[in-house]
Amino acid sequence: MTSYAVFLRGINVGGINIKMADLKEALKAGPFTGVKTLLASGNVVLASDLGPAAVKKEFEATLRKAFGYDAWVVVLTADRVAELVAACRYPADDKTTHTYLTLASDKAALDELFASGKALDGAEQERLGPEAMAWLAPAGGTLESPFSKLSAKPKYKASTTTRNLRTMIKVRDAATALESAAG
Numbered sequence: 001m002t003s004y005a006v007f008l009r010g011i012n013v014g015g016i017n018i019k020m021a022d023l024k025e026a027l028k029a030g031p032f033t034g035v036k037t038l039l040a041s042g043n044v045v046l047a048s049d050l051g052p053a054a055v056k057k058e059f060e061a062t063l064r065k066a067f068g069y070d071a072w073v074v075v076l077t078a079d080r081v082a083e084l085v086a087a088c089r090y091p092a093d094d095k096t097t098h099t100y101l102t103l104a105s106d107k108a109a110l111d112e113l114f115a116s117g118k119a120l121d122g123a124e125q126e127r128l129g130p131e132a133m134a135w136l137a138p139a140g141g142t143l144e145s146p147f148s149k150l151s152a153k154p155k156y157k158a159s160t161t162t163r164n165l166r167t168m169i170k171v172r173d174a175a176t177a178l179e180s181a182a183g
Contacts, residue, residue, distance in 0.1 A: 001033070001047040003078035003179035004055055005171045007103055008042030008063070008071065009161040016069050018042075026066035030058050034178045038170055043163070045078070045175040052077065056105065072158045074103040076131070078175035085165070085172050087128045090136055092165045097136045099165040102151055104131050106159035113156060120146045134165070 020037035023044070027035045032046040032055075048055050056075045063071030076084070090099035104110035107130045114133050117125050123146060125135035137145040151162060163171070 001049055002051075003034075003045065003047050003175050004052065005076050005078060005081045005175045006044040006046065006055070006059055007074045007076075007161045007163060007171075008044070009073065009157065016067075018067055022066075023063075026062055027059070030062050032058075034181070036174055036178065038174055039167060041163075041167070042161075043167065043171050045171065045178050047178060070158075072105070072161075074105045074131070074159075074161055076103070078172070078179045080129075080131075081168065081172045081175055084128050084132045085168050088134045088165060088168075089126065090124075090134055090165065092169060094139070096139055098139055098142055100135050100137060100142070100162050101128070101165060101168050102133050102135065102160055102162045104160045107131065109156055109159040113151060113160065116150055117147050120150065123147050 020040055024035050024037055031050055032048050035044060035046045037044050050058065052075045056073055059073050060071045084101060088099065088101065092099060102113065110131065110133060114127055117123050117135065125133055125147065127133050135147050137148060142148055151160065
């Protein structure tokens with residue numbers, strides 16, 4: 001069994017409202033164990049005998065069937081989440097900025113987003129790996145920041161999702177705990 005973190009895109013915003021208890025119940029029918037939801041923004045840890053691509057396929061199919069919307073998720077192993085958090089050089093807590101990680105299921109989309117972000121005046125960002133990048137936004141101004149507006153474009157909807165670093169740390173800790181309990 002491998003422990004995974006699954007990051008849902010676009011739930012509990014834009015009219016797609018899913019209660020975490022309902023999500024957890026829907027996932028019971030799938031090939032997953034130890035399912036735990038974190039926060040109300042679409043973060044799930046679980047264990048499965050499937051590989052990452054198969055977890056993604058099964059998870060998205062379950063969401064589409066149970067909740068009737070085009071679901072997109074990014075799936076990372078617990079170990080990979082820990083590596084990405086460790087690789088991020090930006091602070092988790094700072095009074096002037098917030099640190100975000102944009103995760104992608106499509107490397108080409110993230111490559112394009114990263115290159116476009118580099119062209120923005122004053123954008124501070126770094127690539128953490130083929131599936132992740134970190135970036136900073138001013139405290140209190142995340143949604144108005146140029147990079148936030150860029151990453152919200154519809155062409156990135158099916159392949160990227162963003163979490164703040166504090167959330168990623170919570171997900172890392174939950175996925176690691178699940179892995180320890182299973183192993």
